[in-house]
Amino acid sequence: MAPETIARAFEQALHLPGAGAGRLEAPRLLQSWPGIVHGGCLVALVDAAAARLGRPPGPRRLEGRLTASVPTESALVIEADHADGTAGLTIWQGRHILTSGSVAPLDGEAPGIHWWGGAGGLTLPMSEDCLACGARNPLGLQVALVFDDEGVWARVEPRTPWRLHDGRLHPALVPVLLDEVAWWLGALVMKEGGLTNRLAISILEADLPADGVVVAAGRFDRVTRVDRKGTFWRSELALGTAAGKALATASIIFRGGPEYSERQMPYFRSRAPLEVFRRMFPSPALRAT
Secondary structure (H helix, E strand, O other): OOOOOHHHHHHHHHEEEOOEEEEEOOOHEEEEOOOOOOOOHHHHHHHHHHOOOOOOOOOOOEEEEEOOOOOOOOOOOEEEEEEEOOOEEEEEOOOEEEEEEEEEEOOOOOOOOOOOOOOOOOEOOOOOOOOOOEEEOOOOOOOOOOEEEEEEEEEOOOOOEOOOOOOEEOOOOHHHHHHHHHHHHHHHHHOOOOOEEEEEEOOOOOOOOOOOOOEEEEHHHHEEOOOOOOOOOEEEEEEEEEOOOOEEEEEEEEEEOOOHHHHHHHHHOOOHHHHHHHHHOOOHHHHHH
């Protein structure tokens, strides 16, 4: 039976009796690209594991390193630890580390000045089954992201599956939505397809609000090259309320290149008007038409 909420899906996915070895078996509904777990969801699973290990509620910093794609519906070994206030989780497939992450208390972070999106823009293509933008995913945020010349943003009033029993929003919303916006920031700046590589997310509030619209947004001028070859790009972005109160900030690294575009561009080309697609990916558009 398919889980009816994100909380239930996480309960089914994480088999973690305590510190030490456990098992991860993520249902297909937690995917981004077909067959692989959403990058932001992986960091959310690290956060959920930390809570099971006794991580106290409150502001915290989540970090994740996505070394390789994590398959859905596969029994994977996880190793968890909790010491000196920091909890960690590593996901293994055989002898290979697929993902590792940690959660630590957030000592304090200046609120900063954040951009919350424009007045109008072009809608980015949605998929069918993605946890964030999948229109047919019964657990998904089903969010349509928007972009203009300044940046990328998403405004969403989360659906029932993303709420806890008391009505508050599930904390998984933070890394999932921020990762989705950051992916598009990196892809549109680089003009190539790719995958999320690393995430560092600061959750500024102990609890997310129980109602209202949340906004995740980032500007293109806050996307910077990480390496000399231009394979890795770091986006700085934030998530907040419709009134502009910051709830979380993020620094997320995108890894892109022609090898990703070759697989991903036909997918997007079939889901966007040609003039929008050519604006998003001019070079791949020329190769694809």
